[in-house]
Amino acid sequence: MNSTNNIVPQLGLVCITAxxxxxxxxxxxxxxxxxxxxxxxxxxRELYTDNSIRLNAAIAFCNxxxxxxxxxxxxxxxxxxxxxxxGVLSEFAEKLQKTGATATELGIRIVIHPDQxxxxxxxxxxxxxxxxxxxxxxxxxxxxxxxxxSPWTVMEIHGGKSDRSERLINVIRNLPEGIRSRLALENDExxxxxxEILEICRATGVPMVFDAHHHIIHEKLDSYDHPSxxxxxxxxxxxxxxxxxxxxxxxxxxxxxxxxxxxxxxAVMPSSYHNAPSIEVEAKLKEKAIEKLxxxxxxxx
Numbered sequence: 001m002n003s004t005n006n007i008v009p010q011l012g013l014v015c016i017t018a019x020x021x022x023x024x025x026x027x028x029x030x031x032x033x034x035x036x037x038x039x040x041x042x043x044x045r046e047l048y049t050d051n052s053i054r055l056n057a058a059i060a061f062c063n064x065x066x067x068x069x070x071x072x073x074x075x076x077x078x079x080x081x082x083x084x085x086x087g088v089l090s091e092f093a094e095k096l097q098k099t100g101a102t103a104t105e106l107g108i109r110i111v112i113h114p115d116q117x118x119x120x121x122x123x124x125x126x127x128x129x130x131x132x133x134x135x136x137x138x139x140x141x142x143x144x145x146x147x148x149x150s151p152w153t154v155m156e157i158h159g160g161k162s163d164r165s166e167r168l169i170n171v172i173r174n175l176p177e178g179i180r181s182r183l184a185l186e187n188d189e190x191x192x193x194x195x196e197i198l199e200i201c202r203a204t205g206v207p208m209v210f211d212a213h214h215h216i217i218h219e220k221l222d223s224y225d226h227p228s229x230x231x232x233x234x235x236x237x238x239x240x241x242x243x244x245x246x247x248x249x250x251x252x253x254x255x256x257x258x259x260x261x262x263x264x265x266x267a268v269m270p271s272s273y274h275n276a277p278s279i280e281v282e283a284k285l286k287e288k289a290i291e292k293l294x295x296x297x298x299x300x301x
Contacts, residue, residue: 007244008298009273010109011290012069012280013062018288022058024051027078037084044088048077052095059099063106065287069247069278070108074115074138081137093144100145109278110147111247112138113156120157120171121164128171132179139178149181151207152245156184159192165200172204184209186249187232189217189260194232201239210236211249212270213282217258230272244277251282265289269297 016022025047032040055076062070079085103110118131138155147153159168172180185201186209187194194208194215201208212229215221219228237246250273252266253259264285273279283289 007275007277009276010069010278011067011293011298012071012109012111012278013058013067013287013290014071014280014282015073016286017061018285021061022054024054024073024076026075029079032079040084041088044079044085045091048080048088048092051076052092052099056099056102059103059106059108062108065290067287067290068108069111069280070103071111071113071280074112077137077141080141081133086137089141089144096141096144097146100147104146109152110142110145111154111156111280112142114138116158118157119160121160121168123161123164132175135179135183136176139176139182142182143178149178151182151184151241151247153182154184154207154209154247155179155182156186156209156247158186158188159197159200162191165196169200169203172200172206180206184247186211187214187218189214193218194228194236198232198235198239201236206239207241207246208236208239209247209249211251212273213249213251213253213260217260220258222257224268224270225272229270233270233272233276246276247278247280248273248276249280249282265292266297269293 016024027043027047032043035043055072058070077085077089080089114134118134119127120131122128135155142153172183175183184207185197187197194210198208210233212224215229215232216224233248237243240246250266250269252263252268254261254263262282262284264283266281266283266289281289281293
């Protein structure tokens with residue numbers, strides 16, 4: 001498939017649901033450190049077991065509602081990038097392999113958006129080192145799920161520190177294959193414009209995740225149908241190894257069009273997004289926003 005003409009965009013669920021159907025347990029560092037080493041292992045084992053079950057429930061939820069794109073939470077296995085968590089996570093190899101196989105059989109694409117602590121363009125070597133450590137842990141989890149080392153199973157991050165394009169390019173070029181093969185870069189509201197991220201993606205050979213809302217905030221635009229939105233969508237598509245794998249984001253401002261805070265639902269969509277194969281819906285009411293878009297936007301295509 002070399003074209004995205006006549007496609008029906010897949011609308012993706014981001015992490016949890018507005019209902020209590022998909023939720024995950026969390027654990028603070030303060031709480032973990034209060035425990036003796038053997039208790040840390042026990043608590044993490046219980047949490048990982050519970051969150052593994054909840055991941056299966058999320059995949060079942062997506063399948064029941066015909067959602068074929070799911071962004072798994074980056075906090076699925078807290079502290080898995082530390083020795084105590086690494087060891088516990090190893091116990092879940094068989095369970096995770098089955099979970100990944102189920103998602104694959106159901107045709108549910110799994111992606112992940114690592115947290116804000118991943119800054120590959122930092123001025124501080126220790127921050128870059130920790131960022132790679134976090135990405136390595138996510139890559140390990142995706143490997144344990146048996147998911148492809150390709151942008152089909154993408155790990156999406158932002159550019160980080162502004163005006164550090166060369167540093168970002170050099171770091172990405174030297175990433176381990178398990179990370180780099182899945183990495184994608186997303187434009188943001190302030191630090192890196194869509195055009196800047198596009199050039200970095202072209203220089204590194206990683207795909208670009210275009211976010212229309214970030215673009216209109218960065219460029220101070222008043223419409224998703226400004227010509228540059230469709231132009232950047234098309235340009236970003238050229239960075240994907242397969243055009244039909246292209247992934248984009250959508251959100252609406254909460255209080256105003258250019259408000260960076262996400263609204264409950266999606267009231268306004270770029271018309272060009274009818275040509276976007278996969279759209280992560282970044283709205284507070286999650287599956288309700290997907291339902292609304294299906295009823296009002298997709299049905300009017």
